[in-house]
Amino acid sequence: MGVAHRFNEKRAFRRQVEAAGGGGAGEGAADRRHALGWTALMVAAANDQVAAVRELLRLGASPDLQERYAGAAAAAAAAGLHPLDAMQRREEDFCPGMNSRASFLGWTPLHYAALADSPAVAGALLDAGADPTQRDHAGRRALHYTRDPSPTRDLILQHTRRWEEAEAAAAAEERRRFPLEQRLKQFIVGQQAAIETVAAAVRRKENGWADEEHPLVFLFLGSSGIGKTELAKQLARYMHRDDPAAFIRLDMSEYQEKHEVAKLIGAPPGYVGHEEGGLLTRALARRADAVVLFDEVDKAHPDVLTVLLQLFDEGRLTDGKGKLIECKNAIFVMTSNLAADEIAQHGLQLRREQEARSQQRQPQQPRPTRLRPTRVEHDPDPDPEPDPDPDPDRAEAALEVSRHFKDGVVRPILKRHFGRDEFLGRINEIVYFLPFSRQELLTLVNMELKRWAEKALARHAVELQWEGGVLGALADGYDVHYGARSIKHEVERRVVNQIALAAERGALARGCAVLLAERRGRVALLVRCPPARDYTPLDLGAA
Structure with missing residues (x-):
């Protein structure tokens, strides 16, 4: 990319930007990055090129993109260059007084405008919506790099207070609603x-x-x-x-x-x-x-x-x-x-x-069990477990x-x-x-099975379902000393191990469906492979 301070004439700089190829994901031509991590807007801001900054913003450059230059050594290693080459390229674009060995990771154009002490550039960026509260990799805002006192500092400080007040109001409203x-x-x-x-x-x-x-x-x-x-x-x-x-x-x-x-x-x-x-x-x-x-x-x-x-x-x-x-x-x-x-x-x-x-x-009254979407109405349990996701009024x-x-x-x-x-x-x-209470244990088991169901579908194209009684059988493996980890291990031991064994033996292939059923406290596997419509029990040993 061309160097910002070499393009004092706005038209020439505009042609340079428009001729550039597209940037990275979500980045247009005006945000095209140098191989070492910076953009034209950062260079223009660092060199106090007000006209170039305004033109780049008009062409769609983002005022909040962050610098990827982490110092000459790190940048050179990432780009496959010698550190001296990285330093030379950095110094070609930025003013000689800026330490090319230092890391500028996370800097925005506003950080560079603050360091350059340019109220005009800072004003253009802020008018374009630049976020003055954004932090660099060291956790510092643009305000940290301004001179005190200076018009640039006053301007950035004014906008920072506005952003903080707006963020505080938005956060308060969010906390009220949520x-x-x-x-x-x-x-x-x-x-x-x-x-x-x-x-x-x-x-x-x-x-x-x-x-x-x-x-x-x-x-x-x-x-x-x-x-x-x-x-x-x-x-x-x-x-x-x-x-x-x-x-x-x-x-x-x-x-x-x-x-x-x-x-x-x-x-x-x-x-x-x-x-x-x-x-x-x-x-x-x-x-x-x-x-x-x-x-x-x-x-x-x-x-x-x-x-x-x-x-x-x-x-x-x-x-x-x-x-x-x-x-x-x-x-x-x-x-x-x-x-x-x-x-x-x-x-x-x-x-x-x-x-x-x-x-x-209140005497305990039997109530029907609501089946979750991941369960199926297949051979329902004679003594189903309570719903793992109770209504709020029953919490x-x-x-x-x-x-x-x-x-x-x-x-x-x-x-x-x-x-x-x-x-x-x-x-x-x-x-x-x-x-955990019994109800909470059922919720934990349900969550763990859902997590494995998502993995089975994404990794192996296998659909995993289960009947309500399975939740209770797995919840019985809860160890009070290990908490939710004991539930995780119980699911892996009694469910995932069986599924992996079935796959190894060739009884389970891509496109098949697995149904988990509770049989006298044990977890049994039933498999349905296309074009069959019914589940077939698998004899893999006691679970």
Whole structure:
């Protein structure tokens, strides 16, 4: 592509753009990229070519495309060039004062206009709809690169505030129509009390009814595979609209030694890796309002917990270089299996008490089972399982963990392990994840079978269906210590293994259909291959 600052005459530049071939997916001629990653609009903005910027925008150039140039070494490796060649090509298009060795990954034309201190170019981009809140790979907006004071900064700041106000209003309206609880329940099976606790705390923070001097801190407790990590992920998706940089996950089992604190915040000056920084500090520098998950926090070294205490207490963190990172708007989630057995047994007891109260209030009345679309009316079960997707008015009430159990059983275990009251004192909410009810187990089994049905159809052109009793037979394999993972393993062991064996023996080919049926607690396979219309049982051994 031609160089923007070489085309001072608008007509010549227009002919250059129109003569260019099409860009990548979703990119037109005006957005055609250089082999090393930049576009003509970025070059024009960086070189303060106002006429070229306006013409490119008129021809359809996107003001929000992001730079792919990650520095001379990375760009040269990706393009099969020598780094010196990459640097030369970069310097041909951009002003000599711009470091061609540095990474500009994620920069938009507005970032370049800010660096060039060009209010005219910035104005043209903003009038064309450029998003001033868009971040580069380092998590910085265009405003970060402006001079202070300058007309360019004032202009970008004005538009940034407008965008933020509009986004805040849109987010508030979305939250009103689609509350956090509703979003989380779409992806999390059960755990109604946990969802309500998290949603209430986040609502306080979002609406200004929380301590602004401290970040929001959760401790998720419960067995493995119960939904703790998934809830943190979905919270990040809700808060930041699927921005991958807004969810930071750190496995604390990797920080069991004292010296591994440096991996978290960076090595001090004079030590190996000083320039690289730490995983946490780098991530928070990109998104200081991220949702940060400290997975299995109980496995971390006490010195790591000291770092976390400072983070939770002050809402700031100092990295190995001495740079202060403010993160009071972040949400920190810790997960732990501490007291998992006690919580599981307490949850089972609560469910037994709930069922007993329910039976006392109303005698159990038999009701017909609604068959899901993935089931078939073939040899219906004499004793079908309940519908795995109950109506909202039949949903179970949330189980509440008693204060006596929290203070008398769980807190002593936490205090004995962490050994400090101030650490526990900085946790806003301790959230309890309880074992699944029978209804929730049926839902989990149904979801897992649907997932495998989609895979069977997409990969092997095999249609997978099942009868209602299969859900109950598979749900019986639930292990309270492994949560939903035990259901996943049960489906793989008793269903997928049989299907794979049938395929290996030649009894199942592309275009066939498989029906899962429950026979005296076992899962049996019936196969129908064209042109046959009836299912034939397969004798593959007991499931």
